[in-house]
Amino acid sequence: MILKNLMIAASATALMAGAASAETLRWARAGDALTLDPHSQNEGPSHTIRHQMYEPLIIRDVTGAFEPALATEWGPKADDPNVWVFKLREGVKFHDGADFNAEDVVFSFERAKQPNSDMKELIGSITEVRAVDDYTVEIVTDGPNPILPSNLTNLFILDKGWAEANNTVNVQDFEGGEITFATTNANGTGPYVLQSREPDVKTVMVRNDNYWGIDQFPMEVTEIVYTPIQNAATRVAAMLSGEVNFLQDMPVQDIDRVNGADGLMVKQAPQNRVIFFGMNQGADDIEADNVDGKNPLADVRVRQAMSMAINRDAIKQVVMRGQSQPAGMIAPPFVNGWTEAMDGESATNLEKAKELMAEAGYADGFSLRLDCPNDRYINDEGICQAAVGMLGQIGVTVNLDAKPKAQHFPLITDGKTDFYMLGWGVPTYDSEYIFNFLVHGREDDIGTWNGTGYQDDALDTKIKSLASNTDLDARNADIADIWRVVQDEALYIPIHHQVLNWGMADGVGIDVDAEDQPKVKYFTIK
C-alpha cells in the first residue's frame, strides 16, 4: 500500500517535471568531461562540454565546414606565407561581462603552449601570436602552414583578466592532481553558462542570453542537463523511459528498438573514424606466425589476398547490423585526399585471393595471431571474429587474441604485434595527419602509430614536405601520389567507416556531425 502510494506520488511528480522543463535538453552519453580547463586533456567528451561554454576562433559546423566563431575572417598574410591574419569579432563579452579582444587571444595561445597543456602538439608550429590592434591577431608559424586553421577548431579562448584574477594563468597539472579554479569553473564567450557540475554525475548549463549569436543560431534550448551513463542498457532504458531526450553512444543493437518506440528517433551519419587491420611487413621474420625464417606479410601479394578475402558487406550486415560503410582506404570520407574511387578499391574476390596466395608460395596457407581490442570500437571483437572466418577461406589460420584497449594499444606502439586492429580519426580533416602517424616510417615523434614496419625514404620526404607546401594544388597532387603508394602496397586492410548514431526525442532537432561533437546552439527543441 505504501509502495503504491509512493508510486502514484512518483509518477505525478514525473509528469509535473516533464511539463515544466520543456526546453531542457536532458543529454546522456557514456563518458564525462575529464576537466573543464580549456587546454588540459585533448579528448572528445571534454571538448564537447567545453564547446557549449567556450569558443575557439573557428569552429566546424555539422557538415565539417569551417564557420566563424570568435574570428570573422582569416587568411595567410599577403606578403609573408609564414603568417596567418585573423580578424576578431567585435562586441563579444565573456560570461562574467568582460570584453573579448586580441589580448585574450594572445594570452590563450600562450597558455595552450605551456608544458602542461594537452593542446601544445596541435599548435607546435606556432612560434608567435601577436596582437596588431584590438581586433586583429597575427599568428606566426615556423614555416608556411597551409592547414593551420584545421588545428584551431578545439583551441578555446579564455579571458586574460579572469584567469589572472583566479590564479589559472597556468594550465592545471592534470597528472600531478592539481585542481585549479578553471578545472571546476568556466568563463567563456560561448552560448551556455555553467550552472553546476559534479564530475561523472551531472553537469548543468543555462543559456547565455547575451551571446553574440543569439539571433543567428536557433538557441532554443534554455537549459542543458548532461548526465554520463556508462552501462549501455541503462542508457537506452533512460531514453525509452523519457528521462533523457538526447543520447550519444547509442549501442547498435538497440537502434531498431529506439526507432520503433513512440516519440523517439535515431539519426545517423558517417563518423570521422575508419577501422582497419595493420600488418607487420617490415620484419624479416615475425613472431606471430608459423612460418620459420620468412615473413609472409612482407609479400605484397599476400597482403592483397588477405584484403580480398575480407567480405566487408557481410561484416556490415551481420556484425554491424547495417551500421557501417565499407571502406577501401583508411581515410574518412570528408578528409582532404579521400576519393570515392580509392574508397571503392576493396572488392571481395576469393578466387583471385587464392591465386595470389599460390603465386606467393603460400598455397597451403599459414597461421597468424590477430590482436584486437574488445572495448574500443563499435563491435570490435565481432569484426575480428568475422575476419578470422573469412581469412580461413584462403588458408590463413588466424588465432584471435582480443583484449581491453589498455592492453591492446601498447602492443601497437611497442611493436609487439604483427597483425592488429586499429581505428583512426582525423581531427584536421587532412590526409597529412594520417600520413604523419600511419604511413611515415616510425621515429620518436613521427610515424608513432605505424606498426607495419613500412619505411620508404622517398615517401617520407614527400610526407614531410606537405607541412609547408602552400601551393594547394601541388600539395593535393602529392597527397594523391602518396595514397596511390599506400593503396598499391596494400599497407593496411581497410574494413569500414564507423557510423555515428544519435538518439533523440521528438521535438529535438539536430543533424549528426562527423566529429561526434554536438553543439547545442544549433539544436531546435519543442
Place this chain on the structure above:
Amino acid sequence: MFAYIVRRMLQSVIVLLVVGLVAFSMFRFVGDPIDNMLGQERTQADIDRLRAELGLDQPFPVQYYKFLKNAVQGNFGVSYRQGRPVSTIIAERAPATLELAFVSGFLAITMGIALGVFTAIRRQGIAANVIMTVSLIGVSLPTFLIGILLIYIFSVELDLLPSFGRGETVMIGNWSTGFLTTSGLKALILPAITLGLYQMTLIMRLVRSEMLEVLRADYVRFARARGLSDRVINFRHALKNTMVPVITITGLQLGSIIAFAIITETVFQWPGVGLLFINAIQFVDIPVMAAYLMLISVMFVSINLIVDLLYYAIDPRLRVDARAT
C-alpha cells in the same frame, strides 16, 4: 584474552599487506594507463616522461612500497583519470554507496526474517510455497539481470521510477544524502531491491530452515505441552534461537553488500565507489584501484576481527579454553 586480540590483529595486518602485494602485482596485467592518459598525438618522449613522472618505470614492489609509505600518511595519490586526489574522490562517492548499502541491508534483514518466519510457520500454505518458488529467482538470477529487468518493468514500461542516478541530493556537511528529497528516495528503490534481493532470499531461507529445525526441538514440544500460545512459542522461543546463525551471516553479508555493490552501481549509474572502481579498471587508474582494494580489504578484515571478538565474548567455551591454556 589480550594475547588473543593481539594475535588476531597481527594476522589482520599481514592479510592486508598480502592483499596489497597481490593487487600491485596484478595491475600491470590490466594494461598500460599511459595510453589512456595521452592522446593519439603523443610522442615517445611524452610517454617516457609521463611514465617516469608516475613512477611506472619502477618494478611493482617499489611501486607498492611507495604506495604504502604514502598511504600510512593518509595520501592515496592522484587519480590518473580525474586528476584529483583519490581520498577526496572516495570521500565524495562513499555516501552514495553507504546509503544504498544501508537501505538494501535493512530491506534484506526485515523482509528476510519476516518472510522466513512466515514460510516456516505456514509451510504447507499456498502463499508460502509461492514465496519459496519466487525466492529461487532471487538466489539464482545474476544481479545485473535483475537490475535490468526492474528497469525494464518500472522505468520503461510503467514509467514510475527513474532508471539511473541518485536523483536530487542534499549536502549535510560533507555528506550528500538522497534521503531528504522525493527524487532521491525514488531513485533508491530499484537499486536497493536489486542489491538486497540476494541477501534477502538468503536470510529468508536460512531463517526458514533454522526455524523448522527449532520447531521440532524438544523444548518447543514441551512449550506446546505447557499450553503456551503459538505466538509466544514462535516468536519468543523459536525465533530467538534461530537468530544466532542469522546474525553471523548478516554480519558477513554486510561487507559484501558494500563491496559487491559494483554491479548494481554500474547498472543504475549509481555514483558510488563501486562505479568509481569499474571506471578505474577500464582506464587502468592504478591509484584508485589500489585505494579501493585496500579499503575493501580493511573493511572485511575488520568485520572478521569484530566477529571473532564477539564470538569470544558470546561463547563461554572459547573463554574457558583460553583460561585453561
